[in-house]
Amino acid sequence: MFRWAPYPIVRITLSFMAGILLYLVLGKQFGYSLGLLAFFFGAFCLAFVLARKYKTAFSRDLSGILGLLTWFALGLAVAEQHTVRHQPSHLTHLPEAPAYYVGVVDDYILQKPGYQSTVLAVQQVQINGQWQLTTGKIQLSVPHDSEQDFELSYGDVLLVKGAPQEVAGPLNPNQFDYRAYLANKNIYHRHYLQSFQFQKIASEPPNLVLYHSxxxxxxxxxxxxxxxxxxxxxxxxxxxxxxxxxxxxxxxxxxxxxxxxxxxxxxxxxxxxxxxxxxxxxxxxxxxxxxxxxxxxxxxxxxxxxxxxxxxxxxxxxxxxxxxxxxxxxxxxxxxxxxxxxxxxxxxxxxxxxxYNLLEVGFQLSFLAVLGIVYLQPRLYKLLELRNRVLDFVWEYFTIALAAQLATFPLGLFYxxxxxxxxxxxxxxxxxxxxxxxxxxxxxxxxxxxxxxxxxxxxxxxxxxxxxxxxxxxxxxxxxxxxxGIDISLFQTYLLYALMLAVILFLALKRLRYFAMVVAAVAILVVQEVWEGIRQKEQQTLAVYSVRGATGIGLVQGQQAVLLADSALSQNPGNYTFNVQPHLWQLGVHLPEFISLGNAARMLAPVQILPDSNQLLVWQGQRWLILSHAPQLQPKAGFAVDYLLLRQNVRLKPQELQTYTFKKLILDGSSAPWYRQRLHQQLDTLGISYYDVADSGAFVLTIE
Known part of the structure; x- marks a missing residue:
């Protein structure tokens, strides 16, 4: 039987982590953590005194349980106190956008192609000519256009013109959620600056040790x-x-x-x-x-x-x-x-x-790797005894790598x-x-x-x-x-770890109930995979992806897909990997067929090139008119399409759109921001329903 007594810090840490997780699950708006902490701490002190006086097993167990609940409440309270967004002076609670703000560089300076990125801790903002104290952090990007290695340094105090923007969420399905990533660092705003928008006014490093480091x-x-x-x-x-x-x-x-x-x-x-x-x-x-x-x-x-x-x-x-x-x-x-x-x-x-370290991928992987090496490596190493020192050295390194890989395997697949x-x-x-x-x-x-x-x-x-x-x-x-292209859910990740734990317990304790847990976990995983495979084989999905400066239209049928893309997308692997690939992997598609929009007709794609160089997409009963050039053809009476897609700043008068019959107008990411903003106003005036993927995210149509 497993004994918890030798592991008091493990019990305390698990309780503390459970409190943090509960706060995160509750949506970071609990509000009663300090009261709960005081209650459990008082109850623990009382139970501890009674346990020392009566020395019964029940009193000792009760004081132990209340002690762990105290650590649980402490985790809840610490998580709440570190969520700075709840502070009344935080940037998110400003009544209107500031004209200027002052802050100190509070992180490393990261070099990127053409610019540098860091974090600015805001100290003051100016609203309507009045300065006021404010808290919050901003992900700051500045152009790197001078001969010096670094445009900024840790501790620089900056005066910045303009207002930061709230970090946008992912614009495509299953895309990496950069907003959540920054929120876990208590960063909710970002600002892309030009050289004339900021000025260094002082140097006040928040941490002198880190500054010199x-x-x-x-x-x-x-x-x-x-x-x-x-x-x-x-x-x-x-x-x-x-x-x-x-x-x-x-x-x-x-x-x-x-x-x-x-x-x-x-x-x-x-x-x-x-x-x-x-x-x-x-x-x-x-x-x-x-x-x-x-x-x-x-x-x-x-x-x-x-x-x-x-x-x-x-x-x-x-x-x-x-x-x-x-x-x-x-x-x-x-x-x-x-x-x-x-x-x-x-x-x-x-x-x-x-x-919030608990949500960091590096934190999770590093501790899991250490636990894997500590527990699994000695047991794997003992499976083979080698007298040759060189072979023994190789075997030892192999078991270390294998133990770390096994411990992090499910999490690695998930991330x-x-x-x-x-x-x-x-x-x-x-x-x-x-x-x-x-x-x-x-x-x-x-x-x-x-x-x-x-x-x-x-x-x-x-x-x-x-x-x-x-x-x-x-x-x-x-x-x-x-x-x-391996795509597993968070629940499947938990199942894989439950399976690994059940296998370890069965091998260590030789109890049939742990073998039953292994069989149950495997059965659930198999049923999920079979069900997902059946669902994916029957799926029909059309998606217009949100890709800045590019067009990408995915046509998914079963576990096969065609991606209609312009050169801005097809010639930029990073654009595809970041914006489109995660969604296709989620749908079970590993290698889509790329078709250039300009050569679609010659490749027998479901797209026809019209005489005015625009295109008509007909797929699974859906008709899409794609306008990349000023339309020169008048639609015939009764001609109707399901959707009208505008791309590449197509020149047309919005009134001309009233001659077409369609359900909704789609604007993709290939058009410039100024073009889309101007068109928004005109379409609103005319009462034409539209969907802009650059603002609202990918347009995904599931065809039954």
Missing amino acids: IRLRRYLDALLRARINERREYGISSALILGVKDDLDNSIRQAYADTGTMHVLAVSGLHVGLIFGVLMFALKYFRQRVGQRWLGAILVMVVLWLYAFITGLSPSVLRAVLMFSLVTVGFALQRRTIIYNTVALAALVLLYINP FHQFPVYFWLANIIVVPLATLVLYSGMIALVLNAVPGLGGLLFQVHFWMIWSMNEFNLWIQRWPEALIN
């Missing part, structure tokens, strides 16, 4: 850039050592993602663990006396926190450093540390600091919709190489000023990175290296 990271990044001439290898070096991924080559980034080794480029627990392993090896000389153990522990923690400092104190590194610091303290106390309590304590501290088939082989080679790259790069930075030696070390560092890159590119080219 970012300055040091910028200095080290510039040093790497100067020493490593090839952009591809420099990008990997900066990402792996410092966590700066702004200059990562897209093809290399994709190669690491496709081989399941992207985690080596995100400075996180792996990197801290590599440093910690070397330090613990050296720490064996500090095991004799209490003073020596504490001296060794302090040295280890100083080095770990120094590494966190040079990497910009990123959340992923802080998670790992905190956890390994707790392990180091346990070593100094010579107490048998239960790693599950250590991991739980690290999670508890980080969630108390920011409960990334893909599975790297050769992750086990790639990690066996890439992780040791990344270890050498990390060590060589850090030593090269330390000894950079030594004549001759610094250059030699950077050359060794460069060729290690080159080898790692080429290996990943080679694996990426293997047949069936990546299975993508």
Whole structure:
């Protein structure tokens, strides 16, 4: 039977997490969390006193349950207090849009092609000539059009002209919800600025430690850039050592993602663990006396926190450093540390600091990977005993990669919709190489000023990175290296974890009821998949996607699809991947047939080119007239279409539309904002019903 007694921190952390989750489920408007916390804390204190007095099993159990409920209520209260949108002074409660606002740069500066992005913490806004104190954060983008490396710095106080806009939700089905992503960071507004719209008026860093950390990271990044001439290898070096991924080559980034080794480029627990392993090896000389153990522990923690400092104190590194610091303290106390309590304590501290960490993909994956390695890896490793040291080393790394992959497998499918088939082989080679790259790069930075030696070390560092890159590119080219297009729901993700847990419990405890749970979970998953397959084979859907500056029309029948696209969409893979592909994957379509709107007639598509170069789409009983050019044909009497689609700023007088018979007018994303705004006013005046995908999202028509 499983015993909870050795895991008090695990119980507390799970209760705290449950409180956070309940607050999020309730829609972030509970309002009674502090009262609930006070009630449970008072009840716990009373029960604790009674338990000490009467010492009965019931009184002890009651005080324990009330203690966990107190932590549950604390999670609820902390989540509510960290939701800044409820504050009366928040940006969302302003009576009207401000003319100006003042704020301080409160995050890292991210390099993007042609612009830089950061977060501005608002301090004041000007409305009707009056300044007033305001709170809130804005995702700020500024053009990068000067010779300096950074247009802004952490701590810059900016005067900005204009009003920020609320972050828009996803405009296409199943698209990544950037609004929810920013809301989890308490950011609800964004502002794209021109050079003349902002001015730096002061420098007041909110956190001096973070300010100097970012300055040091910028200095080290510039040093790497100067020493490593090839952009591809420099990008990997900066990402792996410092966590700066702004200059990562897209093809290399994709190669690491496709081989399941992207985690080596995100400075996180792996990197801290590599440093910690070397330090613990050296720490064996500090095991004799209490003073020596504490001296060794302090040295280890100083080095770990120094590494966190040079990497910009990123959340992923802080998670790992905190956890390994707790392990180091346990070593100094010579107490048998239960790693599950250590991991739980690290999670508890980080969630108390920011409960919205619970929704961060990195937070979820990192802790699941650690738990997988801690529990599964030793059991997998014992399945095979090898006397050869080299083979044993390879087997150990294989079991580590497998344990981490198994623990994060369902969540990885849910978030990334893909599975790297050769992750086990790639990690066996890439992780040791990344270890050498990390060590060589850090030593090269330390000894950079030594004549001759610094250059030699950077050359060794460069060729290690080159080898790692080429290996990943080679694996990426293997047949069936990546299975993508996997679309599972959140409920199916939970089911997969329930299945894994039931399998583990059955193998560990050998109880039939856990095997029954395995069978039940598998049955539910199979029934869901069969039902979804039947539903997808019978579906007929037409979708006009919202793609900025482009046209995309999806015709889905069963699990096959045709995508009518202009060159702006078909020649931009990123546009398709971000806006269209998630919806097609959700419908069970993996490889749609691309058809250019200009060549549709020659390719026997369901589109006819009219004499005036416009097009008529006839599909599944639906008739769409697509106007890309000024219409020169007068419709015959009785001619009617279901929908009229206007694209590419087509020149026409809105009155001309009254000669057509149609249900609704559709405006797609290929037309400019000024054109659509002007047309909105004219259509409203004429009383013509219309739907603008750029404002309202994709137009999806399900045909029964």
